[in-house]
Amino acid sequence: xxxxxxxxxxxxxxxxxxxxxxxxxxxxxxxxxxxxxxxxxxxxxxxxxxxxxxxxxxxxxxxxxxxxxxxxxxxxxxxxxxxxxxxxxxxxxxxxxxxxxxxxxxxxxxxxxxxxxxxxxxxxxxxxxxxxxxxxxxxxxxxxxxxxxxxxxxxxxxxxxxxxxxxxxxxxxxxxxxxxxxxxxxxxxxxxxxxxxxxxxxxxxxxxxxxxxxxxxxxxxxxxxxxxxxxxxxxxxxxxxxxxxxxx
Amino acid sequence: xxxxxxxxxxxxxxxxxxxxxxxxxxxxxxxxxxxxxxxxxxxxxxxxxxxxxxxxxxxxxxxxxxxxxxxxxxxxxxxxxxxxxxxxxxxxxxxxxxxxxxxxxxxxxxxxxxxxxxxxxxxxxxxxxxxxxxxxxxxxxxxxxxxxxxxxxxxxxxxxxxxxxxxxxxxxxxxxxxxxxxxxxxxxxxxxxxxxxxxxxxxxxxxxxxxxxxxxxxxx
Numbered sequence: 001x002x003x004x005x006x007x008x009x010x011x012x013x014x015x016x017x018x019x020x021x022x023x024x025x026x027x028x029x030x031x032x033x034x035x036x037x038x039x040x041x042x043x044x045x046x047x048x049x050x051x052x053x054x055x056x057x058x059x060x061x062x063x064x065x066x067x068x069x070x071x072x073x074x075x076x077x078x079x080x081x082x083x084x085x086x087x088x089x090x091x092x093x094x095x096x097x098x099x100x101x102x103x104x105x106x107x108x109x110x111x112x113x114x115x116x117x118x119x120x121x122x123x124x125x126x127x128x129x130x131x132x133x134x135x136x137x138x139x140x141x142x143x144x145x146x147x148x149x150x151x152x153x154x155x156x157x158x159x160x161x162x163x164x165x166x167x168x169x170x171x172x173x174x175x176x177x178x179x180x181x182x183x184x185x186x187x188x189x190x191x192x193x194x195x196x197x198x199x200x201x202x203x204x205x206x207x208x209x210x211x212x213x214x215x216x217x218x219x220x221x222x223x224x225x226x227x228x229x230x231x232x233x234x235x236x237x238x239x240x241x242x243x244x245x246x247x248x
Numbered sequence: 249x250x251x252x253x254x255x256x257x258x259x260x261x262x263x264x265x266x267x268x269x270x271x272x273x274x275x276x277x278x279x280x281x282x283x284x285x286x287x288x289x290x291x292x293x294x295x296x297x298x299x300x301x302x303x304x305x306x307x308x309x310x311x312x313x314x315x316x317x318x319x320x321x322x323x324x325x326x327x328x329x330x331x332x333x334x335x336x337x338x339x340x341x342x343x344x345x346x347x348x349x350x351x352x353x354x355x356x357x358x359x360x361x362x363x364x365x366x367x368x369x370x371x372x373x374x375x376x377x378x379x380x381x382x383x384x385x386x387x388x389x390x391x392x393x394x395x396x397x398x399x400x401x402x403x404x405x406x407x408x409x410x411x412x413x414x415x416x417x418x419x420x421x422x423x424x425x426x427x428x429x430x431x432x433x434x435x436x437x438x439x440x441x442x443x444x445x446x447x448x449x450x451x452x453x454x455x456x457x458x459x460x461x462x463x464x465x466x467x468x
């Protein structure tokens with residue numbers, strides 16, 4: 001396959017970036033998208049040029065590291081996958097592929113296609129946990145009965161890998177889907193009830209402080225989420241937030 | 249902004265003001281459709297609405313506040329949202345994951361707002377001038393002829409019809425979205441969404457029908 005790549009190149013956070021064009025040949029349909037970028041980088045290194053910098057780690061859709069906006073969509077044109085799970089068979093010979101970093105004021109570009117997603121970490125740190133005494137007499141979580149439906153919903157919310165595709169897809173760069181998944185995974189379980197009020201208030205406050213946009217309920221985040229996190233989580237977080245605000 | 253300092257509180261306020269306007273729209277439509285069915289009843293209802301102290305002194309100011317609040321909050325949210333992505337994508341395929349109506353609420357909202365300017369000029373300013381500036385004697389039979397006269401112009405009728413199409417798109421997303429903003433997403437949401445979409449189509453289409461009916465049924 002012969003392709004034309006238009007890739008965002010940016011030296012660092014303080015310089016202006018631009019799209020640069022790279023023709024590439026010999027790409028197989030069975031290659032992953034990241035392998036295709038590896039081939040490109042090998043060629044660039046051999047020519048003495050700076051390779052394209054992009055985030056990756058597990059390369060099996062678990063870690064949430066890869067974060068590319070491919071032809072106008074986070075993680076590319078396929079559904080329920082991360083960039084590392086995207087295969088080149090999704091493209092045709094002669095295609096032009098535009099590759100950009102996830103765009104949000106709260107995700108500043110570090111270099112080329114790598115963005116700083118530590119704003120997600122700070123939202124988690126604001127309340128995305130439960131306080132458990134681990135000094136030796138910890139109660140087995142399975143000793144507390146949990147409704148099957150709630151357990152499943154909680155697990156589904158917990159599958160969020162924090163990749164940031166929801167923010168990248170949203171026209172407002174809103175982080176509501178991510179934050180709501182992290183609120184929901186505890187809100188649905190008895191272990192999460194004790195700190196529920198502070199959790200939702202603190203996490204939403206941190207989300208707003210980071211400069212993410214407001215949710216317009218377009219549903220783009222749910223469609224583009226590689227883990228299929230549902231919009232129901234946003235409604236649940238809104239309910240939790242309103243209840244917590246009234247309680248104080 | 250105090251109570252509206254959080255993004256969720258702002259969205260809930262937007263949703264509540266939107267729902268209030270949706271309810272008002274149904275009431276407005278009910279009175280207008282009467283003009284087609286029975287002009288005398290339309291005259292008496294309009295006379296009641298135009299002279300009742302509760303409607304004029306309490307409900308009308310609340311309505312005007314609702315419109316201004318919904319508009320100002322919409323603009324404020326749009327500015328906040330734009331600042332959340334200062335550097336835009338070179339390639340962005342919003343149509344792959346969301347509806348046009350959901351992405352362009354600000355556009356449809358601004359068109360509806362511009363229409364409201366014309367609508368206020370046509371009817372509200374006219375009422376104020378008639379009643380308070382010119383101090384004309386109250387005539388309970390004047391409403392229907394005045395309404396019909398407004399739709400004599402094909403240009404004005406056309407502007408009204410186009411605005412109603414934009415209102416349809418605004419309601420298509422906004423009405424159902426308001427429930428999600430308030431935390432309502434459960435097994436009844438599918439049915440509720442169907443209701444909101446029927447409403448979003450039926451009410452503006454009804455207004456278009458009324459505008460065209462009045463245009464083609466002028467009093468000679």
